[in-house]
Amino acid sequence: MEFVFRPLEITGVTVIEHQLFRDHRGFFLEDYRLEDFVKHGIPPFVQRNFSRSVQGVLRGLHYQLEPAAVGKLVRCTSGRIYDVALDMRKSSPTYGRWAGVDLSGEGTSMLYVPPGCAHGFCVLSAVADVAYLMTGYYSATHDRVVLWCDPDVGIEWPVREPLLSSKDAAAPRLHQADNNFA
Numbered sequence: 001m002e003f004v005f006r007p008l009e010i011t012g013v014t015v016i017e018h019q020l021f022r023d024h025r026g027f028f029l030e031d032y033r034l035e036d037f038v039k040h041g042i043p044p045f046v047q048r049n050f051s052r053s054v055q056g057v058l059r060g061l062h063y064q065l066e067p068a069a070v071g072k073l074v075r076c077t078s079g080r081i082y083d084v085a086l087d088m089r090k091s092s093p094t095y096g097r098w099a100g101v102d103l104s105g106e107g108t109s110m111l112y113v114p115p116g117c118a119h120g121f122c123v124l125s126a127v128a129d130v131a132y133l134m135t136g137y138y139s140a141t142h143d144r145v146v147l148w149c150d151p152d153v154g155i156e157w158p159v160r161e162p163l164l165s166s167k168d169a170a171a172p173r174l175h176q177a178d179n180n181f182a
Contacts, residue, residue, distance in 0.1 A: 005040045008099040012114030013085045045133035058162030060120015061146040068142035069115035071135040078105035079128030081121040089116040089181045116181040145171040
């Protein structure tokens with residue numbers, strides 16, 4: 001089965017698409033193959049997380065500081081989300097820029113968010129299930145967040161008044177956030 005790796009404007013942020021085979025029984029897909037991902041510069045994954053959220057929920061923008069920074073392979077397994085990556089790597093030519101894509105349970109697209117980028121998503125359907133693989137383990141000590149609506153970043157979220165966790169609502173702006181990415 002073939003994967004298509006489509007880089008976005010932020011280095012390392014990649015939309016990955018794959019074949020879906022449908023018939024009268026339903027469908028089959030292969031959504032991960034280590035050798036293909038490594039060949040395209042995406043490291044192996046060690047942890048899988050799953051969330052279910054209702055319409056209007058916005059989760060993010062989350063990241064982990066070095067030495068526990070992680071990459072994430074995000075897939076919406078049901079419903080529909082708007083998924084965002086924010087480049088926090090200070091030496092990157094796209095530092096402070098973001099990229100966003102629609103992901104849905106009906107589609108085959110996934111988004112890879114590399115270490116050094118913050119990640120967030122908002123739910124556009126009544127309910128959405130999101131599964132993501134991580135290149136490292138969750139570390140509460142290194143866990144950080146950037147304000148979802150930082151005017152200096154200017155993410156064009158498709159929701160105006162999202163449902164937020166208290167942590168996400170109180171997050172610092174990008175220029176105030178802990179950031180040890182080179």
